[in-house]
Amino acid sequence: MNLAERRESLLEDGKKGMEELFPCRMEKLKEEWKQEGLREQMRGSFMELFHLWREREGERAVAGSLGICCLRSSIVMRQYRMLLVLCGEEFYLDSHVQESAWKPAGFFEGFEEDMEILCSGLKKKYPRLCRWEVESVRLFSVEYYYAAIGKLCKDWKEEIIKWAEESGLRMGERFFLYFGEYRGRGELLDEGKDDVK
DSSP states (O other): OOHHHHHHHHHHHHHHHHHHHHHHHHHHHHHHTTSHHHHHHHHHHHHHHHHHHHHHHOTTOEEEEEEEEEOHHHHHTTOOOEEEEEEOTTGGGOSOEEEEEEOOTTHHHHHHHHHHHHHHHHHHHSSSOOHHHHHHHHHHHHHHHHHHHHHHHHHTHHHHHHHHHHTTOEEEEEEEEEEEETTSOEEEEEEOOSSOO
C-alpha cells in the first residue's frame, strides 16, 4: 500500500469510526444542553459581544450581521473556540467589526474523547500512525462537531436575536445571522429584520 492509498484508507476508516461514535456523543450532549447553566453560558458569550460592540461603536451604531465562525487554527492549536463576529452594514468591508471568542460547552471535550477512542482503534490497524495522519483524521472528524454546533445555533436563532434586542443592539433592516468559516463560506441562519431597532 503506497502513501496515498494508506491515507485514503485511513480517512475512510476514520469516517466509519466517527459515524459510530458521533450519534452516542450527540445524545449525551442533548441531555447536557437541557441544563439551564449551559444556556446561560452561551447567552453570556453573546451578550459580551453585544456589550463590546456598543461600548466601542456607541449607542447609535447599527449592526448588519452576526457570524458564528469556525476557526481551523483553533483545532490545530487545541483551543477549540468559535469566533463570534458582529459586523456593520457593509459586512466584511466595514471597518466596524467586533469579534469575541465562544467555546460551546461539551462539544470539543466530547470531540477529544472520541478522537482518543478513534485513534486507539486506528493504531491497531495502522502501525506507526504518524502525527500528520492523526491530524488529517482530526480535521476531517471535527466537521461532524461543527455541523452539530451549526444545528444548535440554528435551533437557537430566535433566542440569539432576542438576546441582541435585550442588550439594546441596533440591528439594520437587513440584519442576518450566519454560521460558517471565518471569512469563508457560511449558511444563513436568519435574515431580514423589519426595521432598524
